Amino acid sequence: MTVWINEQPRELPVGTRLFAVRDLCKPEADVLIVNGFPATSDQPLRDQDRVVLIRRGERPSAGELEALMAARHTPGVHERVKGASVGIAGAGGLGSAVAVALARIGVGRLIIADFDVVEPSNLNRQQYFVDQIGLPKVEALRDNLARINPYVKVDIFNGRLTPENIPTVFAEARILVEAFDAAAQKAMLVESFRRHFPERPLVAASGLAGYQPSNTVVTRRVGAQLVLVGDGQSAARPGEGLMAPRVGIAAHHQANAVLRLLLGEEPQ
Amino acid sequence: MKIKINGEPRDLSPPLTVAEYLATLGLEVERVAVEHNHRILPRENFAEAQLADGDTLEIIQFVGGG
Known part of the structure; x- marks a missing residue:
């Protein structure tokens, strides 16, 4: 039978057990993952099983790393996610968190657009660091994503998105995430993208400020290719600021809607 | 005329x-x-789009924050 060991195929006698494989291939391994799940006890292996052997705390070689990261994904999911190209319009509280989530699950390509630089007031919710204040957000985010998952291709556009440049910047995005701050910009983006790419899904957000209950943030499909996340009401204004928990909830609704769309599931 | 608006x-x-x-x-x-x-x-x-019987309309209102 063939068993995949750290993503390399290996012929083994039928009935070979997990601990025997460890002893054979990597006796110092103390984390054993079989088909995406950590194994705590010895078990017989079957043809086409995927086994990952890790020594806790060890930094794997570049070649092994991607396989080890992918090992945590449900088999079959990784291939589909890796082939995806997702656009993110805006790299603030929503966009930076969506980008981190999609990079962690190994989305193959992200196209991220923003015109702003990192400011101290962003750090209460956005995925940047103090030492990145003053840097263009798209550059800072690209650097952070590379530290999280270097196997994601990140393309950046450092500038304002307009009805004229949206079709060009996101020409290769099969799904777009609307992650702007200003209401009129959100409407402009939805109108422009839907107009040029009516067959491509768009995941937008509206209503995520403040500290109202988490469960008022919902995902719903409002059109054939239009998904809307948020409570629809809570605008950012004096007395109702934007904060990491609820913006993060909305961002992860968006990221999960993207993942579900990539896997052919209904987003809501 | 019957119009479906936001469902x-x-x-x-x-x-x-x-x-x-x-x-x-x-x-x-x-x-x-x-x-x-x-x-x-x-x-x-918007100004020239006439509504007709049987139309569907989805109106998405955005509020700020992101």
Whole structure:
């Protein structure tokens, strides 16, 4: 039978057990993952099983790393996610968190657009660091994503998105995430993208400020290719600021809607 | 005429354009996106887009924050 060991195929006698494989291939391994799940006890292996052997705390070689990261994904999911190209319009509280989530699950390509630089007031919710204040957000985010998952291709556009440049910047995005701050910009983006790419899904957000209950943030499909996340009401204004928990909830609704769309599931 | 608006059936009197209907709701045009019969309706066409019996309208109102 063939068993995949750290993503390399290996012929083994039928009935070979997990601990025997460890002893054979990597006796110092103390984390054993079989088909995406950590194994705590010895078990017989079957043809086409995927086994990952890790020594806790060890930094794997570049070649092994991607396989080890992918090992945590449900088999079959990784291939589909890796082939995806997702656009993110805006790299603030929503966009930076969506980008981190999609990079962690190994989305193959992200196209991220923003015109702003990192400011101290962003750090209460956005995925940047103090030492990145003053840097263009798209550059800072690209650097952070590379530290999280270097196997994601990140393309950046450092500038304002307009009805004229949206079709060009996101020409290769099969799904777009609307992650702007200003209401009129959100409407402009939805109108422009839907107009040029009516067959491509768009995941937008509206209503995520403040500290109202988490469960008022919902995902719903409002059109054939239009998904809307948020409570629809809570605008950012004096007395109702934007904060990491609820913006993060909305961002992860968006990221999960993207993942579900990539896997052919209904987003809501 | 019967129009489905954001999933809810409504009975409206013709003639009525999308711009006129949005005005009755008091919505700020620059903060909405409108899908008319499942296609995005560019805002420069709101004033000339006539509603007709059996139409569907999705009006997405955006609020700020992100």
